[in-house]
Amino acid sequence: MTSGTATVGTATTTEPGQESRPQAxxxxxxxxxxxxxNWGDKAVLGIVAQPLADELGLSASQIGLVGSxxxxxxxxxxxxAGLLDRWMTLKWSLVLLSLGWAVAMLPVVLAATFVVLLASRMFLGFAEGPTSAMVHTGVYSWxxxxxxxxxxxxxxAAASIAKIAVxxxxxxxxxxxxxxxAFVALAVVGVAWCAIWLPAWREGPYGKQAAAKSTRESPRTPDPASARKADGEPAPVPWARIFRTPTFLGGVAAILPMYxxxxxVLTWLPSYFEVGLGYSRVQAGVMFGFPSIVSLLMLxxxxxxxxxxxxxxxTSRMLRGxxxxxGxxxxxxxxAALPYVDVPWLxxxxxSVGYSFGASIFPLFNSAISEVVPTRQLAGTLGVFLALxxxxxxxxxxxxxxVVDAAATPGDGYALAFQIFGVLSVVGAVIALLTVNPERDRARLVGPPAAATTH
Structure with a gap:
């Protein structure tokens, strides 16, 4: 064993504070x-929506049904996500998921029908569902x-990068x-990522293995009110208590309408630019990335x-609430103001501006949730949070x-749909302003920080 590392089972982990930042x-x-x-797989439907509609004779509501x-x-x-985190290591969980996405790309290539498209996108959705929680868990471990x-x-930012570049x-x-x-290219890329990932990945010092090591080495304190181990690592708390915290509930109220x-945007923005605002198909595909460029800077x-x-x-209350x-x-x-804008470029x-402010909430609310819960319950909590x-x-x-099918013109329909979700976002923002407070809810769940409990 070298300085700054510890062995957990058969894996070697880095001690907190000793990690290599370049490696992290x-x-x-x-x-x-x-x-x-992952986001490229999601975005491809928006890119091919009009060619698919032309070839298969699909209506806007049918394309929307596939998206939903x-x-x-x-x-x-x-x-x-929580079950995968228990059954498999993060390394093999993500390999399984990535290969699942690649497989999901191929059926519609071989048999292009509405039913095959619907079934393959539903399978892709199931395989992508746990990904965000697993990726965040891996990142947070470093x-x-x-x-x-x-x-x-x-x-x-991966979503923005996918829209800007992919x-x-x-x-x-x-x-x-x-x-x-496009479907074939995405399948090939998903398989290629696995070849890079398998030899490279190891968990960081703030992950599940480090928490397991702390559990073995440090017995629980006799005071159950603090729900904290002697080394400062919180003990598990009931899941129902986590999901009832105002931070969790307020975060869901805000993040749901933004999602x-x-x-x-993923399903309809290129179509809005093309048939709603009058841009060409290639222009619409390129402009698909405009909101994400602004969003990336804001993030x-x-x-x-x-x-x-x-x-x-x-305080996290101000900066992550x-x-x-x-935003x-x-x-x-x-x-909400979009129906009153008549100039296409405007x-x-x-x-673009509205989306950029809204997209900034995802990393901040995810970070807020990560503050509230014990490390070993992070994947499961994020899994439920992101599923909701x-x-x-x-x-x-x-x-x-x-809405588009029922509107007088496609442009009017798209603008009205954006307005509806804009109003819902305003409601979610007000709820989050009143409820999200990570410091308060962490104290309620696991007690005050470790430094505060040592006298």
């Missing part, structure tokens, strides 16, 4: 790359709780070789400020398709 960030980057592939059906199984799959804002932003590339692939080539916006500005101020003593809720409020108000600006978040996707794409 390189492995974070590898997880972000997986999440980029994906999120039905995506939500169900999210609840399996970063201290007060330094998780920027790493969380990197994970969230979506335009897929649009060009579709324009050159047809929509089937509905995300799914509408790192806000999370960088959040982590820096937290390290200097500011009030700050993201305010969601700006997003909701922007989207509509693109309104969607994904229920926004059950409604967003299909409702948008229905």
């Amino acid at each position: 960030w390189s492995l974070t980057g590898l997880l972000v790359l997986l999440y980029v592939i 059906a994906f999120f039905v199984t995506f939500t169900i799959g999210g609840f399996f 970063h201290r709780p007060e330094k998780r804002g920027v790493p969380s932003a990197c994970v969230t 979506a335009p590339a897929l649009a060009l692939v579709v324009a050159t070789w047809g929509w089937r080539a 509905a916006v995300v799914t509408v 790192f500005v806000l999370t960088g400020i959040s982590d820096r101020l937290l390290s200097r003593g500011s 009030v700050l993201p809720a305010t 969601l409020l700006v997003c909701g108000l922007s989207l 509509a693109v600006v309104v969607v 978040m994904a229920t926004g996707g059950l409604i967003g794409p299909y409702l948008t398709g229905l």
Whole structure:
């Protein structure tokens, strides 16, 4: 054994505070790359929506149904994150999931029908459901709780990277070789990632293995009120108590309508730009990334400020509660105003700015949840949190398709759909402003910080 490392079973872990920062960030980057592939798999439906509709004779509501059906199984799959975390190591869980996505890409290539498209997207949703919780758990294992804002932003940025880089590339692939080539390309990339991941990954010093080591070495304190082990690692708490905390409930109220916006953007934004605002198909595919470019900048500005101020003593209540809720409020108000914007380029600006403020809430609320719960319950808690978040996707794409089919013009329909979800986002933002407080809820669950309990 070398200084700064410890052996847990057959695995070697790094002691907290002794980790290599280049290694931490390189492995974070590898997880972000997986999440980029994950979002590319999601985004491909929006890229191929119009070619698919033309070839298969699909209506807007049918495309929307496919998009929403994906999120039905995506939500169900999210609840399996905790079970996967118990049954398998993170390394093999993510290999299993990535290969599942690759398989899901192929049926519609071989037999292009509405039923096959629907079934393959539902299978993809189930396989992608646990991914976000597992990826965040892996990333958090390499970063201290007060330094998780920027790493969380990197994970969230995968969605923006997919729209900025992957979506335009897929649009060009579709324009050159047809929509089937886009599905094949994504399948190949998913398999290739596994070959890089398997020899590279090891868990960091703030993960499950380190928590298990602490459990074996440190007996519980006799005071059950503190629910804390002698070394400061909190003991497990009842799941029902976690899910009833105002931070958890307020976070769900905020993140659910914003995720509905995300799914509408994924499924419909290129179509909105093309048939609603009059841009060409290739222009719409390239412009798909515009909201994400602005979002990417906003993510790192806000999370960088959040982590820096937290390290200097500011409260999580303000930086992981009030700050993201305010961003969601700006997003909701922007989207609610969209039907009153008649100039195409200005509509693109309104969607881009509103989306960028809204997307900033994901890393900050995920970080808030990670503060509240014991390490060994993080994957399960995030799995449930993100599965509830994904229920926004059950409604967003299909409702948008229905609104567009019923509207006088496609442009009016898309604008009205964005307005509906903008109003819901305003409601969620107000709830989060009143409820999210990680310090308070952690104290209620596991007692005050360890330093406060030693006299």
